[in-house]
Amino acid sequence: MRQPLLALLAKEPAHGYELKLALEQTFGEAYPSPNIGQIYVTLKRLETDGLVSSQDVEQDSRPNKRVYELTALGREALTAWVHEPIEGPRVRDEFFMKLVLAPMAGLADRMELINAQRRHYFGMMRNLMDMQAGMDAATPAARLLIEGAVLHLQADLDWLERCQEELV
Amino acid sequence: MIDLLASGGRPPDDTPVLLRAKGLVKVYRSGGLSVEAVRGVNIEVGIGEFVAIMGPSGSGKSTLLHLLGGLERATYGEIWLRGQRVDRLSESAWAVLRRRHVGFMFQFFNLLSTMTVADNVELPALLAGATPRQARRRREVLLAELGITAKANAAPYRLSGGEQQRVALARALANEPGLLLADEPTGNLDSASARDVLRLLRRTHEAGQAILMVTHDAKVAGLADRVISLFDGMVADDARVIPAPRRSAAVGDFLELRG
Numbered sequence: 001m002r003q004p005l006l007a008l009l010a011k012e013p014a015h016g017y018e019l020k021l022a023l024e025q026t027f028g029e030a031y032p033s034p035n036i037g038q039i040y041v042t043l044k045r046l047e048t049d050g051l052v053s054s055q056d057v058e059q060d061s062r063p064n065k066r067v068y069e070l071t072a073l074g075r076e077a078l079t080a081w082v083h084e085p086i087e088g089p090r091v092r093d094e095f096f097m098k099l100v101l102a103p104m105a106g107l108a109d110r111m112e113l114i115n116a117q118r119r120h121y122f123g124m125m126r127n128l129m130d131m132q133a134g135m136d137a138a139t140p141a142a143r144l145l146i147e148g149a150v151l152h153l154q155a156d157l158d159w160l161e162r163c164q165e166e167l168v
Numbered sequence: 169m170i171d172l173l174a175s176g177g178r179p180p181d182d183t184p185v186l187l188r189a190k191g192l193v194k195v196y197r198s199g200g201l202s203v204e205a206v207r208g209v210n211i212e213v214g215i216g217e218f219v220a221i222m223g224p225s226g227s228g229k230s231t232l233l234h235l236l237g238g239l240e241r242a243t244y245g246e247i248w249l250r251g252q253r254v255d256r257l258s259e260s261a262w263a264v265l266r267r268r269h270v271g272f273m274f275q276f277f278n279l280l281s282t283m284t285v286a287d288n289v290e291l292p293a294l295l296a297g298a299t300p301r302q303a304r305r306r307r308e309v310l311l312a313e314l315g316i317t318a319k320a321n322a323a324p325y326r327l328s329g330g331e332q333q334r335v336a337l338a339r340a341l342a343n344e345p346g347l348l349l350a351d352e353p354t355g356n357l358d359s360a361s362a363r364d365v366l367r368l369l370r371r372t373h374e375a376g377q378a379i380l381m382v383t384h385d386a387k388v389a390g391l392a393d394r395v396i397s398l399f400d401g402m403v404a405d406d407a408r409v410i411p412a413p414r415r416s417a418a419v420g421d422f423l424e425l426r427g
Contacts (some may be wrong), residue, residue, distance in 0.1 A: 030419040031419060090229045115397070115404065115405040118397065119405070119407045119409075120412055122389045122390065122395055122409045122413030123409060123411050124412045125382065125409075126389075126390045126410075126412070127390075127412055128390060128419075129366075129390035129391055130390075130411070132363075147359070148417055150386075153386060154386045161223075161224050164404075165223070
């Protein structure tokens with residue numbers, strides 16, 4: 001949550017609720033709505049670390065709101081984050097452990113394990129396709145998020161097929 | 169060892185069976201060698217059901233589809249379409265039945281290059297006995313639904329891959345078949361075209377079209393009612409697709425954005 005908030009603040013100063021809205025508008029329904037409490041806690045920590053600063057702004061007939069802005073240090077940290085390549089995603093290897101080890105101990109049949117896992121993946125794919133069907137008007141970021149999830153799931157299924165070919 | 173009988177899935181009990189295959193075997197013989205491409209497959213497809221056939225290359229998917237569509241003869245086994253045994257029919261009798269009740273969509277479209285898009289789509293309806301007026305009406309509706317009305321008078325080779333695929337789908341549906349057979353309908357398509365084809369398949373299926381489709385594309389499995397997994401010419405699994413339990417309505421169950 002830290003870097004996305006810094007990135008949004010790099011555009012313009014904002015208060016916590018505005019940041020929550022900006023995240024929702026960018027990533028759409030496809031991404032879980034950030035918890036406002038978590039946003040405030042993160043902002044507080046960023047301030048302690050000197051990456052953002054804040055000031056109270058008075059509002060008519062409402063409590064003051066706290067507006068945050070990026071510090072020079074914050075901009076430096078953000079720039080470093082933006083230009084740093086990230087580690088590739090980790091392969092979900094729990095199923096693979098089961099698949100390799102359980103049959104050795106006579107605990108399960110590999111074909112049954114693969115079929116059960118595959119059925120689960122198909123069910124997940126159904127969920128994604130249902131989400132995608134309702135997304136024609138969504139933001140590009142939201143649509144690409146689903147497409148990314150679909151591609152990862154396709155890779156999981158392809159790997160399952162390879163395991164089936166080699167191990168069954 | 170794969171239990172090829174115990175896992176034989178079937179349509180829900182209240183769905184009448186449209187297509188049934190029992191003990192299908194296909195052996196290819198060449199010289200002194202024989203290869204068993206399909207080794208005892210039982211399949212049922214219900215009226216209006218959408219069934220995907222998946223499996224590694226060489227697992228017998230396309231051969232199975234060809235057997236079920238009568239493009240190749242099975243070595244052993246029975247095929248029943250709409251309650252009628254078809255595998256013993258003569259070539260021509262089966263061809264007539266197919267024109268009426270089965271639509272084919274191939275991976276490489278097989279559109280006739282010397283005919284316009286419109287003629288390609290109308291032809292199967294005409295062959296099935298529709299009047300020219302009926303065939304034209306049906307073609308107009310299909311092309312409109314697929315968003316390719318403007319291409320009606322074009323030659324197929326002037327179209328993009330995605331457009332050709334849509335024409336192939338229109339042609340397969342032209343004679344209002346009870347069953348659509350499709351071989352890798354999203355193969356070789358860019359993601360936008362694949363999405364168009366999937367959307368159409370979803371819509372057609374929702375309107376009651378039965379579909380039996382061979383595919384590598386797991387997205388198709390997400391649309392199907394059932395997925396049959398083939399392995400070494402046998403059914404390794406045959407399962408209804410049931411949405412996985414969700415923690416939230418968002419994509420977070422699949423992909424976590426960090427930062």
